[in-house]
Amino acid sequence: MEFFKQATPEERKIYYREEWDVNQVPNFILGQLENREFGFDHFGRGPNDRYKTFNSPEYLKRFMRSKTPFAAYCSVAFYEKPRKREGWMHAELVFDVDAKDIPIRTCNCDNVCEICLNEAKEIVGNIIDTLKSDLGLKNIHLSYSGRGYHIRVLDESVMEMDSDVRSQVLKYVVGADVPNDKYENRGQIYTLRPYSIPFGYPKVFTDRIKYSILHLTKDSKIEGISKNLLNKTLENRKFIEENQWGDFLNKLDPNHPKTGARNYNKLINSIASLNMSLVDGKVSIDLKRILRLPSSLHSKVSMRCTEVKNIDTFDPFKDAVPKFVWERKD
């Protein structure tokens, strides 16, 4: 049986009429259905049927059953008048991790596969962990999008925040900026590399950089990193695995006290910018984005976009494959 094959119109009909249930739409959406804008893609050319609203789950159910859309979306924003997209109230804070677009993947697949989906899951786990432990955010929901994951934060304290602050949160959780390493205290300047600070953003940054370095392959192409530096990094990354960052630095730049840690800095800077693309930044800063509706079908890959209750036990190949896929003859 072949995964990730596009669903036929007949299969969509089977899915929405026999398998889909409006109660699979998570409560964080059904609870305030009337304030969300819905969008639909009926022909597989993008969501051009927008500004839809549903006053009750029953209307949504009837619509899905009769239209059996190619894809269904709902807004992250809440509006007083969602049909006109007027009276913006607030919006979920969202992180979109698409396995297909992860810049460092250990697999070489063209689309998505078990390996990169697992890597996406790992990244998602790290982000959620930081959102909870550092940023103290609650009411965090996760859904499998069909080719990756959507982290959706409905904590009231962040829902009114503007794009600038959202972008800072994004950079924080993915480790997209190299932390300052010069600190001033009572007129004296101290130099502290991020790995020697085991708390706050430097700790998050060190963890993210570690993740990325450990997922590099000899074929990785990273702007600013030569083949030579990549090889040197791969040869010595065992030190990072054991958190021996000082030794790693010494190997990369043996003469660093005199000549500066050129290779190390180059590597850290390049990976920091690359970390930014672990998550689709545009989604996070957009205050009125529409996202795939959990429970709906991702017809391009014949997978169900579904709410993930437990990230540790969630297996997309078990939990997000619609019945019709298992019943396919080919």
Place this chain on the structure above:
Amino acid sequence: MSFINPLSDEGKQIVREDGGDLDRIFDENDDIIDAVNSITAQEISDDAYIPKSYVDLVIKRVEWYVDKKSDPKYNHKKYAFLFYPEIAKFDVIAFYILCQAIGIKYGPNSRESRAVSELQGQIIENRLEELYERDRLEIVDKIMNILIVQDRIKWTSLADLLSSKKINLQDLVLKDGNVILDREDFMEYFKDVVKLQQPERMYNVFIGNRIKELIMIKMIMQNTENYIKNVHEIAGREVEPNATLLKIAEEVADALSKEIRYYGGGDSGGEVKASPLNIEKFPPCIRKSLDGIKSGGRNEVIVLFLTPFLSYARLYPSVFSRNTTLKVSDVDADLKITQNEILPMIYDAADRCSPPLFDDQPQEKININAKLGFGMNDNLNLQHEGETTWYTPMSCEKVKLNMPNLCRPDKTCKGITNPLSYYNRKMREK
């Protein structure tokens, strides 16, 4: 302590003991005059530089805020008295008079209320600068200890500080959503994980004084706003508001409106001042945007590029050289210029796009409002101002990255890093 935080117990005590008689606050007060005269840094060449009464002191505080922000000929010595503790007692009372007047007359969501909170923040910043490093650290620590005990700081309460980029989220030490500033909190959370360094030293180095100061100032500004709100609510229950305070509130509003005059038509020291837009002086990228975008990226060009450029070019062209953040209403108090001149130009450009931008994306009008600082709202409403930041014009580097098709440099573009600087340079050439 009350000189930095008038809302402290010490400050409240001063008001209880010395600030009781509202009928006499217009009277000439020899103690105030003597205190100001005793400050050696104070310029006393002109009698008008010396506040004579509590109300005078209130107005001087506002004038300082307005002059410093917008008068190119700002003279610090004229206001030196505001930064020396000799006037502390009188200043605390003036602070309360100011907040009460604004609270009663204009309420917590007014432009005046925002100005008073900002004014207080800036006064504190300047007062701290006058202190010796050791005294400064000590006082900030003392005040923070009290403020933190009263209220733990969530990073989410600093959204506007983060949005203004005065603080970066990454510079804060966060644990469970709280900003760790207190030594004991730091030790409790991180003592066991700090292995390579002394935890005590790590605390001193990492929890920067600047962060502490900024947060302290922000908390006092927030408390000032809360106090104004409180006054407003109490006043709402009274049959007749206090006439003296209403009169002072009007004088404060008058003093604040001087700022608009500076931008609207005053001399700005050779810099380009707010004046009607001159399309001929626009850089090529802006002229191209005004013709409408025929390919992709309409939203970006109209909302992110044209909106900030046109609004700043019309209202506050010297934003980069002055390095002071303003709101649209600081320059265009009734928003008439914005409504009648700026928005129509943006909307025209949007209509010239292919397809016209608002035909299929009418919500972009809300985005334009957001970029002008009025939040995600349908209309420009002063009550919503400040919910978002008034976006400054995008740099040439960003234009090249995001909208490479727009960048067709001419010879004036050489050495220019922002389209607004191009406009300013051309306007100066005349």
